[in-house]
Every structure is written in C-alpha cells, then in structure tokens.
Amino acid sequence: MRRYGKNPDEDDVRVRPNRKGNRPRTSIRPKHEDASEGFVLTVDRGRLTCLVGDRTIVAMKARELGRKAAVVGDRVWIVGDLTGRKDTLARIVRIEERSSVLRRTADDDDPFERVVVANADQLAIVTALADPEPRPRMIDRCLVAAYDAGLQPLLVLTKSDLASADKLLETYATLGVTYVVTNREQLATGDAADRVRDRLEGRVTAFVGHSGVGKTTLVNSLVAEDRQRATGHVNAVTGRGRHTTTSALALPLPGRDGWVIDTPGVRSFGLHHIDASRVIHAFPDLVPGTEGCPRACSHDEPECALDAWVEEGHADPARLYSLRRLLATRERREGD
Structure with a gap:
C-alpha cells in the first residue's frame, strides 16, 4: 500500500476514474435543431441512401432511435456530413410519422x-x-x-x-x-x-x-x-x-x-397481420351495413348484417361477394 506524508498534496494522490463513466445519465434527448430533412431511397445492410435536397447521401440510424427502423419512402431528419462525398456517413436522428x-x-x-x-x-x-x-x-x-x-x-x-x-x-x-x-x-x-x-x-x-x-x-x-x-x-x-x-x-x-x-419480386404475400375491420373500409358502400354486425364479425358468418343490407338493395351482391373473396385469402394459402 502506498503511503503519503502527513500533508500530501494533489501531486501525491492519484484519482481513479469512475469505471461506469463520469458523465451523468439523462433522459433528455438532443433536439438536433440543425437536422436536414431527407427521403429514404434504399436500404442495404444498415446503410440508408437518402435524398437531401439535390444530393444523395449515405446515413445510418442513430442509436437514440432504438429499435425503430427507417424504410424506403420514409421522411427522415439527418445530421452530420451531408456533402454526399465518397466514404462519408451521416446519421438519421428522427423519422417522421408515416401516412401509410x-x-x-x-x-x-x-x-x-x-x-x-x-x-x-x-x-x-x-x-x-x-x-x-x-x-x-x-x-x-x-x-x-x-x-x-x-x-x-x-x-x-x-x-x-x-x-x-x-x-x-x-x-x-x-x-x-x-x-x-x-x-x-x-x-x-x-x-x-x-x-x-x-x-x-x-x-x-x-x-x-x-x-x-x-x-x-x-x-x-x-x-x-x-x-x-x-x-x-x-x-x-x-x-x-x-x-x-x-x-x-x-x-x-x-x-x-x-x-x-x-420492390423485390415475391413468390408469396403473407397476410397474417391483416385485420378484416380495416379491409372493409375499402368498400364504402358496405360499411354502413356493418353497424348491425356482432362484435369482431368476420363478415362471412351467419350473424353478419351485410347479408340483410344487400338483400334490402343497399348494395350490389357482387360487391359483398368480392369482399368475402378477398377476406378469404387470409385463411387460405396461395396455392390452395
């Protein structure tokens, strides 16, 4: 053990840095008020090619975005090197709310x-x-x-x-x-x-x-x-x-x-995530007829109110058939 005299000065004492970091943690995120708006053109292995003004730049997602990922078509806010020169890399710090x-x-x-x-x-x-x-x-x-x-x-x-x-x-x-x-x-x-x-x-x-x-x-x-x-x-x-x-x-x-x-060619288009309640909105002539449907109606069951709606002449029966044909694709594999 190293010992010092009765009156050690600051040169005699070695202060060990905090192993967990000296910077206090904070939940306050930087505002990035100097960020520029960009449009994501393509994504390749974590690198995003974006259009900023009339320049094409390469960027990566900032750590502060967490697990949120930007995709093609996203409107994003970018900081860093926006020159578009070779081997430069900017950071995407915000992703605008998506319209679709x-x-x-x-x-x-x-x-x-x-x-x-x-x-x-x-x-x-x-x-x-x-x-x-x-x-x-x-x-x-x-x-x-x-x-x-x-x-x-x-x-x-x-x-x-x-x-x-x-x-x-x-x-x-x-x-x-x-x-x-x-x-x-x-x-x-x-x-x-x-x-x-x-x-x-x-x-x-x-x-x-x-x-x-x-x-x-x-x-x-x-x-x-x-x-x-x-x-x-x-x-x-x-x-x-x-x-x-x-x-x-x-x-x-x-x-x-x-x-x-x-987009890449596909051999299948899975619909595991589709909600029937959203698809019906593409048939505005049938939407009013769903008011009498039971809760969580699949629109293809005996209690569905759409049958009566069509029988009363409010909509073309062919439209209901088309809706049910489309919704049925969620339950059948493409090759069935």
Missing part, C-alpha cells in the same frame, strides 16, 4: 411483419397474362394488403399480345380497380410507359409482382436511363423468374411530380 405503411409477412403462419414501403399513395400490382400464367390469388392478396394500408390499387397487366385480359378483368370489375393493359410491342416502343406514367403523376407508387412478370422491365421504361436496374428471364420449365431486384428502391419520374418504388 405497406406490410407483408413471409407466409400466412409467420407472425413477423415486414414493412415493404412507407408513405406510398398507390400500389401497382404487375401481372403477366401469360409466360408466366396470371395468379389471381396473388392479385387478391396484394389488393387486401393495399386496402389494409389505405393505398389506391392499380392493376398493370403485361403481355396482352400472348393472352386476352378480358377474363381476368371481369373478376375485378365489381371492385372498380383502375387498370392498364400493355403488350410487349408497346413496352419496346415506349407506349406502355406513357400509358402507365399517366397513372403515376403526383403519387408515390410502389410496384409489386411475382418474379418474371416484367415488373422491373416496366419500371426501367419509366425512369431515367442511368437509374435502370438489371432484369432477368423466365425459366421455360418452371415458369418462374429469377429475383433480379433484391431490395426496394425509390426512383423519381423524369419530368413529372412522382416517385416509383421498385
């Missing part, structure tokens, strides 16, 4: 939701009429997810030169879904892009579709050449395409006020 959230689960028995995109206004469901064959159950699932998120659905049917769109469109006629039908010649000449682009102006539109339907090819025709993504081909044996888009990416519409968000 498009979610899906990997499968119907998967309890974990995955946020596909935030703040979108419209969901473009891209489906080929042939090569590969259309999958109405997949369309139904995407429609349910759109209605649940409060998005306007847009049905984009490709390859009409290989098969007619009439039968498929008849299935969705009572839903009043906006649609665009294109063929491969129109896609090559740019006519298809012009027809779809008219439906995108002034909106943030997320594009979804299973692999091989031509979704990314269509997106490439809509955006600037230097923003185009790689595309793949459909396997002649399995009828499936290869996932060439592996992460969601927001792209501006050239010369227009609007954004296109290309």
